[in-house]
Amino acid sequence: MDFAQFLKRCRADRYYAGQIVHENLQPARPAVHRELDPPLTEPLPAILAAEGIERLYSHQAGAIEAARRGEHVVLCTGTASGKTLGYNLPVLEHLLAEPNARALYLFPTKALAQDQLRGLESFREGGIEFVSGTYDGDTPSSMRTRLRERAQILLSNPDMLHAGILPNHMRWSEFFANLRYVVVDELHTYRGVFGSNVANVLLRLRRIAEHYGSTPQFIGCSATIANPEEHASNLFSAPVTLVDEDGSPRGPRRFVLWNPPLIPDDMLGRRRSNTVEAEALMTELIRGQVQTITFCRARVIAELLGRHVRERLARRHAGLAERVRSYRGGYLAEERREIERQLFEGELLGVTTTNALELGIDIGGLDACLILGYPGSVSSTLQQAGRAGRGHEEALILLVAADSPIDQYLMSHPEYLFGQSPEHAIIDRKNMHILLGHLRCAVAELPIRDDECETLGDYAPAVLDLLAENGQVRHQPGIWFWTGSGYPSREIGLRSSSEDVYNICLLPDGQVIGTVDGISAFSLVHTGAIYLQHGETYHVERLDLNEKNAYVKEIETDYYTNVVDETKIRLDQVDEEETWHEGQVGFGDATVTIFTLMYRKVKFHGHDVLGYGGLDLPPQPLETAASWLTPPMAAL
Structure with a gap:
């Protein structure tokens, strides 16, 4: 579809009342490739060629080179830029040279881990023999034993690492002794309380790996944030190499700010519902065979909008109505996988979703993206907008404003959205409220030496003294021991919301x-x-x-x-x-x-x-x- 013509038709519609308040036209960007020296180990080049990848983008090559040098790396490029190869290739290259090596991949959600597990299949089908699997709350006990003993690439999440793996590290001794890489994907999601907790979990991971004689490299991947190098360094408790020059190609993008009109004769000066506006826009795009994703701020809105769009289409285009679905957290895993597959293969023309599809699940490139209300940060806005874009074709992004002070400010000040960098990701690993719980976990996992206290946080000595007063730890010359009962990690959740x-x-x-x-x-x-x-x-x-x-x-x-x-x-x-x-x-x-x-x-x-x-x-x-x-x- 010619999106300039689509917007022209919108302006000519009898219901149009000046909703388009700003258009930001972003030009196409060509691909930038770079050769590796030395080239990738065989059969990796042949496997990539079978997938249609003849050359690596510059940022992929940069991440691989840094990993080869033994550096901790953070790769910060746009949505759908091929960041996954930036960590899969160095890990697989290492496995080809050292089959006993182990890698741990961490994702913020189980769905992402499953998605990336499927992405590894092409390498196995191409002739590389390795054992991989997801280790989370859904993994059967029979499979857990096999993965613990044999997995060379283990895909999990910080919660399982915190509560299931680290407290039982003696059963994982071979895995930790051979751990060479720790990959942390979607780094930008680890901020605030969650990020501060995860930083402590990763520090506990490093302690245990060192106990078994390994010093793993960390590779992080992040969407666009203002401080990727600082943030990764804080999470990993180590200096990192930043790779942030995006070499992936992108077609032109038309980013439109759409402000619903004022309701006539409304004494309170309210505006028409942005859900009603999005319903009409999404319906018209789907009628034009434009594959469209609409991000909603709440589950109920995603369900209602999907229902209303299907009802409108069913009046004259029943076949199209069947190609629109909703997607959100709370669906069964098999339902989510089926919707993701239908999107990727083009069976669906429209999906209404929460931010559940904001993260990097592979659903292919879509033609248009509607954002129903400002997501709360420039970073999330860019991440959601990045879902639109298919090859060299133009993509349309519509931010449909809510009748709220922040949204209305953006409609009047588009430079806030387009003229500044995204927000900083902030964590505080040494926050005393957070450190208290993780020191209990750390000392229960391994005794803490006095000379370690400084690396664990400024408050660590005082916190250990407090725990000693409560009878949970005991100090002997040069070392602290756990004397409490059970596993303290079971009492500590990583996320600020309820884990029920x-x-x-x-x-x-x-x-x-x-x-x-x-x-x-x-x-x-x-x-x-x-x-x-x-x-x-x-x-x-x-x-x-x-x-x-x-x-x-x-x-x-x-x-x-x-x-x-x-x-x-x-x-x-x-x-x-x-x-x-x-x-x-x-x-x-x-x-x-x-x-x-x-x-x-x-x-x-x-x-x-x-x-x-x-x-x-x-x-x-x-x-x-x-x-x-x-x-x-x-x-x-």
């Missing part, structure tokens, strides 16, 4: 049709909720908090539900507070509690509220560290 998972069970037989995380269960699958999946509607008959099951019945209904909740923040302890610009800024401990009070029944079309239902759910408290700003009285 609720199953969604279809009555009458209890078949599991999906899952939902614990923090979202009260809003999505409370008793009386309408649960949406693949355009079907299910009524939640009962939410069992003890069994962590939501029991649902499939029904036909003309409404969906959303909850009315209230969040209260209680300040528990002030650690620091000072005057700033005549106001106050502070830092300390706080408890954030969510109270889920009731739910609304909302019509699918028109969004009229049909009624309310009461809920009797316990509050959800979260103890955390907090910072706050008290503005000066004159500003209030």
Whole structure:
């Protein structure tokens, strides 16, 4: 499709009211190749040639050269630029020279690990013999033993490394003794609390590897962030070599800011729903055979938008309606894999999704990308926009603004989006709240020598003294020992959200049709909720908090539900507070509690509220560290 003509038709439409507020035209970029000296070990070149890859991009060659020199590497290039070869090729080249070597690949999600496992198959089919597999919560116990003993490339996630592998390192002694590479993909996702925890997990990994006589190299891959070298160095606790000159080709891109019009005669100055705007845009693109992905801020929106687009298409294009699906977390793994395959092979023309498809799962290049509301960062915006682009053809990206202050600011100040670098990824591995838990884990895994304390963090000696007072560790000359009970890693989650998972069970037989995380269960699958999946509607008959099951019945209904909740923040302890610009800024401990009070029944079309239902759910408290700003009285 000629996207300039598409936008021209939009402007000529009778419903057009100046929605296009900015167009950013990005020219095509040619490929930049570089030869390796020496060339790749056979049969790697032949395998790549069979896949249509005759030459490496410059950034792929740069990452391989740095890895060959024994350096820790971070590869920071755009979406779909071929970063995977930047770590697969040096790892496989090493395995060809040293078959006993081991590599550990870490991904933030199980889905990504499965996707990359499939990507390794072409090398095995090309004649390279190696054992690989995913090691996570879904891996059968019989397979775990085989992988522990034989896997040369082990694909896992930081949570499993933290709670399942490191505490049991004696059973993994051969793996750690031969560990040569640790690959950390999607490096930009490891920020904040999660990233700070993962940095400590990686430091514990290095301690254990060194205990067994190995010093693995780290290779990280990241989407565009402002500080990839600094961030990787902080995560790996080691200096890194940055490779960030993207040699992959890209077709021209047309990035449009689309602002829904003001509602006529609305006294509050509200704008038309961006979901309604996206529904019309996506429908027209699919009618034109344009393969389109739409990113939504919430699961319910992804389901509703997919349902509405299918309904609009079904009126005149029933065949096209069947080629639109929704995708989000909570679907069963086999459902997600099937949707990914359909996208990659072009069977689907449209998908409405949460940020679940923002990460690097291989779904091929699509023609157009709609972003339904600013994702919250320039980095995420670029990552989502990067899903559009097929070879040398033009790609269309539409950011459809919400009626929120931040989105409206972007509509008036496009230079914020297009004229500055993405955000920094920030972690604090030595944060005392985080360090406390990981020191318990580290000393339980291996005794800590006094001369190690400095590398573990400035607060490490004080924290160990505190643990000794509580009877969890004991100090002997030059060394600290764990005297507590059990595995402390089981008590420590890496992510800030709840790690509980609720199953969604279809009555009458209890078949599991999906899952939902614990923090979202009260809003999505409370008793009386309408649960949406693949355009079907299910009524939640009962939410069992003890069994962590939501029991649902499939029904036909003309409404969906959303909850009315209230969040209260209680300040528990002030650690620091000072005057700033005549106001106050502070830092300390706080408890954030969510109270889920009731739910609304909302019509699918028109969004009229049909009624309310009461809920009797316990509050959800979260103890955390907090910072706050008290503005000066004159500003209030």
